[in-house]
Amino acid sequence: LSPKGQRPAPEALAGLPVAVDAMGGDKAPAEIVAGARRAAEEYGIPVVLVGPPELVGATGGLELVACTEVIAMHEDPAQGVRRKKDSSLVRVAELVRDGEASAMVSAGNTGATMASALLRMGRLPGVTRPCIATPLPRLGSAPAILVDAGANAECTPAMLVQFAQMGAAFSAERYGLADPSVALLSIGEEPSKGTPLVKEAHALLAAGDTGVRFLGNLEGRDLLPSPADVVVTDGFTGNVTLKALEGSLRFLLEVLFGVFGTDGATWAASEVLLPHLLPIAAEFDPENTGGAMLLGVEGVCVISHGSSSSVAVVNAIRVAYDLARGGLVDHVAAAVAGP
Amino acid sequence: LSPKGQRPAPEALAGLPVAVDAMGGDKAPAEIVAGARRAAEEYGIPVVLVGPPELVGATGGLELVACTEVIAMHEDPAQGVRRKKDSSLVRVAELVRDGEASAMVSAGNTGATMASALLRMGRLPGVTRPCIATPLPRLGSAPAILVDAGANAECTPAMLVQFAQMGAAFSAERYGLADPSVALLSIGEEPSKGTPLVKEAHALLAAGDTGVRFLGNLEGRDLLPSPADVVVTDGFTGNVTLKALEGSLRFLLEVLFGVFGTDGATWAASEVLLPHLLPIAAEFDPENTGGAMLLGVEGVCVISHGSSSSVAVVNAIRVAYDLARGGLVDHVAAAVAGP
Numbered sequence: 001l002s003p004k005g006q007r008p009a010p011e012a013l014a015g016l017p018v019a020v021d022a023m024g025g026d027k028a029p030a031e032i033v034a035g036a037r038r039a040a041e042e043y044g045i046p047v048v049l050v051g052p053p054e055l056v057g058a059t060g061g062l063e064l065v066a067c068t069e070v071i072a073m074h075e076d077p078a079q080g081v082r083r084k085k086d087s088s089l090v091r092v093a094e095l096v097r098d099g100e101a102s103a104m105v106s107a108g109n110t111g112a113t114m115a116s117a118l119l120r121m122g123r124l125p126g127v128t129r130p131c132i133a134t135p136l137p138r139l140g141s142a143p144a145i146l147v148d149a150g151a152n153a154e155c156t157p158a159m160l161v162q163f164a165q166m167g168a169a170f171s172a173e174r175y176g177l178a179d180p181s182v183a184l185l186s187i188g189e190e191p192s193k194g195t196p197l198v199k200e201a202h203a204l205l206a207a208g209d210t211g212v213r214f215l216g217n218l219e220g221r222d223l224l225p226s227p228a229d230v231v232v233t234d235g236f237t238g239n240v241t242l243k244a245l246e247g248s249l250r251f252l253l254e255v256l257f258g259v260f261g262t263d264g265a266t267w268a269a270s271e272v273l274l275p276h277l278l279p280i281a282a283e284f285d286p287e288n289t290g291g292a293m294l295l296g297v298e299g300v301c302v303i304s305h306g307s308s309s310s311v312a313v314v315n316a317i318r319v320a321y322d323l324a325r326g327g328l329v330d331h332v333a334a335a336v337a338g339p
Numbered sequence: 340l341s342p343k344g345q346r347p348a349p350e351a352l353a354g355l356p357v358a359v360d361a362m363g364g365d366k367a368p369a370e371i372v373a374g375a376r377r378a379a380e381e382y383g384i385p386v387v388l389v390g391p392p393e394l395v396g397a398t399g400g401l402e403l404v405a406c407t408e409v410i411a412m413h414e415d416p417a418q419g420v421r422r423k424k425d426s427s428l429v430r431v432a433e434l435v436r437d438g439e440a441s442a443m444v445s446a447g448n449t450g451a452t453m454a455s456a457l458l459r460m461g462r463l464p465g466v467t468r469p470c471i472a473t474p475l476p477r478l479g480s481a482p483a484i485l486v487d488a489g490a491n492a493e494c495t496p497a498m499l500v501q502f503a504q505m506g507a508a509f510s511a512e513r514y515g516l517a518d519p520s521v522a523l524l525s526i527g528e529e530p531s532k533g534t535p536l537v538k539e540a541h542a543l544l545a546a547g548d549t550g551v552r553f554l555g556n557l558e559g560r561d562l563l564p565s566p567a568d569v570v571v572t573d574g575f576t577g578n579v580t581l582k583a584l585e586g587s588l589r590f591l592l593e594v595l596f597g598v599f600g601t602d603g604a605t606w607a608a609s610e611v612l613l614p615h616l617l618p619i620a621a622e623f624d625p626e627n628t629g630g631a632m633l634l635g636v637e638g639v640c641v642i643s644h645g646s647s648s649s650v651a652v653v654n655a656i657r658v659a660y661d662l663a664r665g666g667l668v669d670h671v672a673a674a675v676a677g678p
Contacts (some may be wrong), residue, residue: 139594150526153534187489187578195492195575220582224590236534237576239526243559244580248587251563255478256595259615266615269608276598276605 007298008099010327015046017063018320019092019101022051023070024108025308029056032107035313036062042314045321048101051088067091073306077111081119089113093120096299103300103320107291107308113301114151114294121298124333128156130296131163131235132303133170134242135289136226139280142175144226149292150239157200160184160232161210162336166295167230168212169335173328174293174319175229183218183228185237193217197234205232211339249284287312290319295332300324346637347438349666354385356402357659358431358440361390362409363447364647368395371446374652375401381653384660387440390427406430412645416450420458428452432459435638442639442659446630446647453490456633456640463672467495469635470502470574471642472509473581474628475565478619481514483565488631489578496539499523499571500549501675505634506569507551508674512667513632513658514568522557522567524576532556536573544571550678588623626651629658634671639663 008016020036022029029051037060039045049056050065069087071080081090089108093116095101106113118130132151135143147167152159164182171180184202186194191202194217205214215228220241223231233241260270282288291304291312302320304312347355359375361368368390376399378384388395389404408426410419420429428447432455434440445452457469470487477483486506491498503521510519523541525533530541533556544553554567559580562570572580599609621627630643630651641659643651 153526153532185579187492187575193492198575220579220584221586221589223583224587233579236526236537237579240524240559240572240576241579241583243526244562244583245559245587247560248563248584249591250560252588252591255619256616259612259619262615265611269611272604272608273598273612276601277595280594280598 007329010325010330013102014325016100016102016324017046017048018317018324019065019095019104020047020049020313020317021088021092021104021106021108022049022056022064023088024106024113025304026073026306027309028107031308031310032313033057033059033062035308035310036317038310038314039317043318045317047317048095050091050095065091065095071109071112073109075109075112077109077115080109080112081115090116090120093117093299093301096301097121102324103302105291105302105304105313105316105320107304107306107313107316110150110303110306113303117294117297117299117301121301124296124298124329124336126336127166127296128159128162130294131166132292133167133295134292136223136231136245137283137289138225139283142177142229143289144229144231145171146223146231146233146238146242147295148233148235148238149242150235151294152235154236155197155234157197157204160197160201160234161204162296164205164212164214164230164232165210165335165338166332167232169331170293170295170328171229173323173326173331177229179213180229181215182212182230182232183215183226185220185231185233185241186217187219189217189219191217201232209339211335253281288315290315293323296336298329300328346668349664349669352441353664355439355441355663356385356387357656357663358404358434358443359386359388359652359656360427360431360443360445360447361388361395361403362427363445363452364643365412365645366648367446370647370649371652372396372398372401374647374649375656377649377653378656382657384656386656387434389430389434404430404434410448410451412448414448414451416448416454419448419451420454429455429459432456432638432640435640436460441663442641444630444641444643444652444655444659446643446645446652446655449489449642449645452640452642453633456636456638460637460640463635463637463668463675465675466505466635467498467501469633470505471631472506472634473631475562475570475584476622476628477564478622481516481568482628483568483570484510485562485570485572485577485581486634487572487574487577488581489574490633491574493575494536494573496536496543499536499540499573500543501635503544503551503553503569503571504549504674504677505671506571508670509632509634509667510568512662512665512670516568518552519568520554520566521551521569521571522554522565524559524570524572524580525556526558528556528558530556540571548678550674592620627654629654632662635675637668639667
């Protein structure tokens with residue numbers, strides 16, 4: 001139950017707008033407003049923008065909820081949320097809390113997005129700590145997800161079990177998987193491998209009373225493509241690993257494009273290959289995946305990449321709207337309550 | 340000081356053979372023996388093989404130190420070393436301990452290699468726990484190294500400081516860097532980011548009395564190419580991250596070769612690009628990097644990839660020989676003793 005009392009039914013959420021932080025992200029407000037307009041015009045999704053009118057500018061007919069403050073990208077998250085009570089990031093969370101929006105979307109300060117969602121919407125009953133779910137591409141099929149991708153640097157074994165439960169509920173709702181499989185990220189397949197945290201989490205997940213289909217441990221080399229639909233780890237390891245994967249993909253693309261530009265012959269060769277490579281690269285592009293998701297709070301909260309363009313914003317709004325209508329929050333709450 | 344007493348001088352080590360575990364690795368003994376022969380014949384490096392004569396077979400004239408046991412690739416490391424006192428992995432470490440070999444090389448069971456080096460050679464004075472250093476490629480220049488790449492799943496802040504000191508000594512000796520820079524792997528550049536372990540290690544390294552040139556924190560996305568010569572982390576994070584990088588490189592190569600094989604036109608294009616791509620791929624190939632190194636023990640110990648072919652073995656033996664002659668162990672001991 002939210003601080004407001006009864007959680008709204010999914011049917012009720014379908015009629016509510018998605019609240020979009022117009023001032024969040026490196027390309028705000030222009031790309032955010034453009035993405036919000038496209039979501040409304042091309043997909044018929046109800047959207048409300050939130051931000052200071054003088055900064056947001058023209059909204060192209062979209063409703064703007066006015067506020068007076070903005071939390072900057074690198075501002076201290078906790079301080080920002082505590083001090084700037086009339087900031088766009090705090091207000092989008094309040095709109096969800098107050099039953100005036102179905103979901104919130106921000107490409108702004110990730111820590112402040114988490115803090116405002118947690119402090120304004122509140123945690124789901126029984127959830128120790130919310131976590132971030134981020135997609136891991138699997139070419140040609142539904143992405144796997146990594147939880148926790150960075151919300152909690154310090155975790156307990158029981159928290160990892162909840163990440164598994166929440167991640168499985170999200171994977172089922174987001175990708176339509178009937179019974180998502182879960183694996184634990186470690187340094188060997190044997191249950192005896194890893195830190196005490198990982199070994200204890202393994203024992204809890206293997207005990208079989210958590211409601212998730214646990215496959216066992218998985219190693220770093222198995223993340224692309226992941227054999228498990230949900231990969232569970234603490235937020236420190238998850239964040240380092242995810243950024244390492246992003247960095248290696250970027251590095252190899254730079255290498256490849258460097259080779260393409262060597263001379264006329266390599267340039268001609270690249271023109272033959274690019275039509276095949278670009279659709280694959282698109283599956284890895286955070287612009288197309290709809291962003292990361294904060295799980296475990298009383299509402300749908302999509303955290304988009306700070307570099308989000310209008311395309312990323314459109315996708316984030318679509319994902320947020322679909323998940324709210326689909327009853328994601330109810331499903332996550334039920335998963336944590338156990339089988 | 341080693342259990343034998345005085346540590347041998349580097350000049351004395353230059354005259355001693357490198358002890359090679361003939362039975363270690365997926366391709367043992369054939370590829371190991373072939374690599375050892377090439378190291379002796381092509382590079383004039385003194386080499387001694389260790390293994391059961393009936394299993395090793397023909398050595399092509401290389402000296403074979405006979406033993407009766409073999410520790411299998413997936414055998415429990417501690418049990419293996421404790422029970423199989425006459426195994427090839429234990430005997431190579433004893434040859435170094437007894438002043439009969441300058442260094443040990445094995446492509447076998449990593450845990451057992453560490454255990455035999457640690458138990459038979461012993462730790463360097465003042466070293467809390469040895470660590471594994473693994474190269475991170477930087478195209479066209481000396482690799483960075485990651486410490487600890489997997490020896491210690493659980494670490495203290497003081498251990499991370501020692502990894503930094505040992506890693507810097509190794510980087511200087513192996514790659515000829517005058518004053519290697521050191522960074523700490525974390526989830527943000529600010530000293531306040533990360534686990535308590537990382538925050539405390541940051542404070543110790545930033546205090547400036549460790550003898551290493553500390554740059555601050557570095558994120559996962561900065562590992563390829565690393566701006567720091569030495570990247571410090573705990574062995575759990577290091578192992579997961581390193582395997583994630585290996586896995587993403589393998590995955591992308593598979594994707595690329597899949598595209599090359601699409602049709603005649605892509606195949607022709609690949610023939611133009613491959614002469615440019617293969618030298619780059621070679622810099623990422625563990626076969627060419629000489630393997631990982633166990634730092635903090637009373638002798639040079641090279642841990643080769645389990646899939647090592649003769650090429651990897653040649654490179655590992657060359658690295659081991661050069662480091663022993665260069666006085667690596669003395670330099671690591673001095674680094675841990677502090678400035």
